[in-house]
Amino acid sequence: MSLAPTIQRYLDNQHITYKRVFHPYAETAMGCALAAKVPPKRVAKGVVLRxxxxxxxxxxxxxxxxxxxxxxxxxxxxxxxxxxxxxxxxFRDCATGAVPSLGQTYNLPVIxxxxxxxxPECYLEAGDHRELVRMNRDSFLDSMKNQPHGRISF
Structure with missing residues (x-):
C-alpha cells in the first residue's frame, strides 16, 4: 500500500503542492518521524475522537x-x-493504524x-506505514484552510 487514493485525489483536486517521502516501516507518527529523519514537531498526527x-x-x-x-x-x-x-x-483505503491527518477528505470535522x-513544513501520514506527505507551510495551511484550529495539545 502507498499513498491512500482518497488523500491523493484531495491533494491533486485542491492543487496542493506536496512531495512523497518514503521511510522504513514505522507504526506511530513518532516512529515515522524518526524513520524519515524529520523533527517530530513537524509530523502531523491524526487522532480520531467520538x-x-x-x-x-x-x-x-x-x-x-x-x-x-x-x-x-x-x-x-x-x-x-x-x-x-x-x-x-x-479509513478503509489505509493500513490499520496509519491514519492520515486530512480527516476532512474522509468527511470528518477536523480541528x-x-x-x-x-x-516551515509539515509531514502527514499517507495512509500506510512507509510513506509521509511533505508540504511547505503554505500548502499545509491551504489544506487546512476551512478547518478550525487552536492550542489543542500539550
Whole structure:
C-alpha cells in the first residue's frame, strides 16, 4: 500500500503542492518521524475522537498529546478517543493504524493544533506505514484552510 487514493485525489483536486517521502516501516507518527529523519514537531498526527454526535479528528504534532479539555472546549462537545474498529471503517483505503491527518477528505470535522502552522513544513501520514506527505507551510495551511484550529495539545 502507498499513498491512500482518497488523500491523493484531495491533494491533486485542491492543487496542493506536496512531495512523497518514503521511510522504513514505522507504526506511530513518532516512529515515522524518526524513520524519515524529520523533527517530530513537524509530523502531523491524526487522532480520531467520538461522541454521540459522531467523529472528529484532532491533528497535533507527533511529539505532543491531544488536550481533550481544549478540544472539547473548542468544539463544545464531550469527545473521547474513538475505538480502533471505528477507525478501520472510517479509513478503509489505509493500513490499520496509519491514519492520515486530512480527516476532512474522509468527511470528518477536523480541528488542528496551531503548533503545526508555525513550522516551515509539515509531514502527514499517507495512509500506510512507509510513506509521509511533505508540504511547505503554505500548502499545509491551504489544506487546512476551512478547518478550525487552536492550542489543542500539550
Amino acid at each position: 461522541d454521540d454526535e459522531g467523529f472528529v479528528m484532532a491533528v497535533v504534532p507527533a511529539d505532543r498529546q491531544v488536550d481533550l479539555r481544549a478540544v472539547n472546549h473548542f468544539t463544545n462537545r464531550l469527545l473521547t478517543t474513538a475505538r480502533q474498529n471505528d477507525v478501520k471503517i472510517l 488542528w493544533d496551531d503548533h503545526l502552522g508555525e513550522e
